[in-house]
Amino acid sequence: MNSYSYLQMYQINTKDVKSYPIEWNKIFGNSNKSIVEIGFGGGEFLVNLAKENNNYNYVGIETSLTSCHKIKKKIFLNNLNNIQIILEDAKFAVREFFSDNSISKVIVNFPCPWPKSKHAKNRLFDEKFLDTLSSVLEVDGEVILTTDVWTYASEVKEKFLSNGCFEVKNISEIQQLPFKTRYEKKWENEGRKKYLLIAQKRCKKEIKRLLEGEINLPHQKIQKMNFDKLQSLVGFKKSSKNKTLVIKDIYAKLDGSEYLVKVFSEDDRYIQSYFVDVIKIKDGWLVKLDDIAKAYRTPSVKEAVNIIAKELEN
Incomplete structure (x- = not known):
């Protein structure tokens, strides 16, 4: 194994998953x-936690590619088989990739x-995310928050109490976590205090997921294509209560046998950019989601394929 082969390990390519929520027991x-850690940073806490107790499966969620590289090296050097990581927005990932009552902490x-x-809009603990936590945590499962900002801890506590599905312990000042993180060392050097908040699930709320079940590649066939309409699609926009899609550009193959339509879409604040293929086939044209520029098959993505096919055929 070469020195960088670990970069291909320990990470779930969530856009390649065939069915959601993910069956984590099959993965592990x-x-x-x-146990899930959101925003694992350099991975010090999660790796040490996994080393101390191998009776749990650990899933780390991050949006930083650099952080993912750092933790993979630590997992590899410690020869751990009980950690997997996800490069994704945490609100989306926790809701879509974990089934009800499936997370301990x-x-x-x-x-x-x-x-x-x-x-x-960037704050993690909003009303919808707390609803998600009430759903995916097992009964008596915990959310453990450590912060150096007292007012932040107090605000999050009030949100958990307002949700109605959690029992919240009093915020306590702590000396240090079981395993020091890079940020904890930084705050200690600056003389900041650290606060611990624990919220425990007592009941659950029903949530709506975007990706439940087996996800097939959306496609449509059309007999004839309106080439004039193809170019006029640039700038097309459609919005509804929880969905938005915008066609940004169109790219053509030189021989005219294939077109790529660049689309931005949003589902319940989750934004994706991807391409829809329009390909010449024997008996017409095939309109389908491009399978190289990966995208989750959310309602707006499926709608984009259907709308493009309908507009081009008309």
Whole structure:
């Protein structure tokens, strides 16, 4: 094994999964309970946790590719087989990739509090995410938050209490976590205090997922294509309550046998950019989601394929 082969290991390519939520016990090959860390950073906490207790399966969620590379090296050097990671938005990942009552603990260490009102959409603990946590956590399962900002801990506590599905323990000041993270060391050097908040699930709320069940590749066949309409699709936009799609550009193959339609879409604040293929076939044209530029088959993505086919055939 070469020195960088571990970069191909330990990560779930969630856009290649055939059915959602993910069956984690099949991924890990056991029936152990799951612990999830959101925003694992350099991976110090999650790796040490997995080393200390191999009776759990650990899933780390991050949006930083650099952080994913760092933790993979640590997992490899420690020869651990009980950690998998996901490169994805946490709100989307927890809701779509975990079934009801399937997580034992969710750990969040030193998240950005996003204090400015204009950044409110970036805050992790909003009302919908708390509903998601109430669904995916097992009964008595815990959310464990550590932060260096007292006001942030207090705000999150109030949100858990308002949700109605959690019992929340009093915020406590702590000296240090069981395993020090890079951020914890930084805050200690700056003399900051650290606070612990634990919320325990008591009941659940029903949530709506975008990806439930087996996900097939959306496609449509059309007999004839309106080439004038093809070019006029650039700038097309359609919005509804929870969905938006915009056609941004069109690229053509020189021989005119294939076109790529660039689309942006949004489902319940989750944004994707992808291509829809329009390909000449024997008895007409095939309109399908491009299978190289990966996208989740959300309702807006399926709708984009259907709308493009309908518009071109008309």
